[in-house]
Amino acid sequence: MQATGQRIEATVRFGEALRKSRERQKVSLNTLHELTFFSKSYLSRVERGERNPERVLAELVDEALGANGRLIRAWDSDYASNRTIVGSSGGEATKRREFITSAALLAGGAFDDLAGQPEPSTAAVARLRDALIPTTPTSQAASPAASLSRSLIRAxxxxxxxxxxxxxxxxxxxxxxxxxxxxxxxxxxxxxxxxLTTRTLIKLSASPYAWISAHKGVEVAQASSDLQAIGECRRDLISLFHRAAEYRKARDVAISAAESLRPQLADATPHAWGAYGALLSTGAIAAARLEDRHSALDMLTEADEAAHHAPNLTLGYGHVPIYKMGVSIVLGDAGTAIEHAKAVIPNQIPTLERRGSYYTGIAEAYALWGKTDRAIRALLIAEKIAPSEVRRSGTRQVITELLRRDPHSKLSGLRGLARRVGVTL
Incomplete structure (x- = not known):
């Protein structure tokens, strides 16, 4: 009984420190939830000493409340010497369950499918491949527009x-x-x-089939004369050239496509403006890879203008700032990337996919800046929001670099995250 009483007392000490830090900064529980993606009820129970929190929570709230390590030290003082990895009292097993539960609530269960299991991804790519390259001729469908549009919205x-x-x-x-x-x-x-098929194949790291889908998309888009479709499918080509390290080709395709679309935008729909801005944003990254700062910044400036014509649609809130972060990172300016990030309210980013990209971008910037602890915290938040984004090759490279830089990191989240995404040294 004495050990149990001591444990509750330790929990209360950390909980009180958290509550006092939060109240000192005038941060509500709801705001702290938005900053850390731990539920408001869970945070409240931690403050009251009714839950034994994992160290990852201490790391995230310390960052969110600007506690300069005080909350991490409070957690270490209360728990570090007694922490175990078995049973219901905590450890990696509990942390993994909490991550799975939170991610499933936030991202519709995508975590369960993708965590360390390449087979579902491989099977998904195979199904798309067979649909793109059928073994038998496709029968003609009569006027499928209505049902096709509804299905596209769901997708x-x-x-x-x-x-x-x-x-x-x-x-x-x-x-x-x-x-x-x-x-x-x-x-x-x-x-x-x-x-959408091309973007999905890119997310699933299946670029060879993405090229097939992109080529078909460009052909059909041109035949339709629809500006939105043309912009979206041209952007896919730019992305694929960029991924193939054909940066000059990617930049030049972006410039050429923008020049052909620009004269037609005067009476264009907001969706078309959005596709145009997204195309320029992607081209800006390629220009940055070529150290063509002038073209990169010009494209981002024009993408910003396009965003004013396309609120909350293709070029929704946060899109251009995320690409500004990317360009700054490529140009080696981590500080500017973080400044662009600070201009965004992450909870207002409309999609989980883009919100996950926002946090993986922050992680890459902090990694470039040498701030390992902040990079890891951003990755942990990204995993809670959109787990599949953390399993993409670029983010896995960031995790690999962080492990290589600090293989014995005391930040518990790094090693656990590396295991979940299958990164080993």
Missing amino acids: QRDFAAARYLPLADELAALLPVASAVSTPADMATAARIYH
Whole structure:
């Protein structure tokens, strides 16, 4: 009984320190939830001494409240010497369950499908491949526009929520219909399906098949004369050239596509403006890779203007600042990247996919800056929001670099995160 009493007393000490720091900074529990993505009820129970928190919580609230390590030291003082990895009292097993539970609530269960299991991803890619390259001719479908549009909306929602594996099944069913369209309106919808397929294949690290989808998308988009479809599918080509390290080609395709679309934008729809701005943002990254700072910044300036014509649509809140962060990172200016990040209110970013990208971008900037602890905290938040984003190759490289730089890091989250995404040294 004495040990139990001591444990409760220790919990209360950390909880009181958290509550006092939060109240000193005039931060509500709801705001702290938005900053750390731990639930408000969980945070409240920690403050009252009713839950034994993991160290990752101490790391995140210390950063969020600007406690300069005080809350981490309080947690270490209360728990570090007695922490175990078994049972219900805590440790890595509990942390993993908490991450899975939180991520499933936030991202619709994508964590369960992707955590350390390459087979589902491989099978999803195979289904998309077979739909793109059928073994038998596709039968012609009569006027599929209405049902195709409704299905596309559902698929776009899954992409926005970073649910890439169920999305692959939806797209595999839509692609045969998309290949059979004939009217301009149907072609515009079909081009968006190819666009979404390309983006999904990129997320699943299947660039060879993404090239096939992108090529078909460009052909159908051009035939439809739909500015949004043309912009989206041209952007896919830019992304793929960039991933192939063909940066000059990516930049030049972006410049050429922008020049052809610009004269037609005067009466364009907000969606078309959004596709135009997204195209320029992607081209800016390629220009930065070439150390063409002038072109990169010009493209971002124009993308910013396009965003004013496309609020909360293709170029929703946070899109251009995230690309500004990316350009700054490529140009080696981590401090500027963080300044761009500070201009964004992450909870207002409309999709989990983009919100996850925001935090992985912050992690990359802090890693470049040499601030390992802050990089890890950003990655842990990204995992809670959109777990599949943390498993992408670029983010895995950041995790690998952080492990290499500090293989014995006392930040418990780094080693646990590396295990969950399959990164080893």
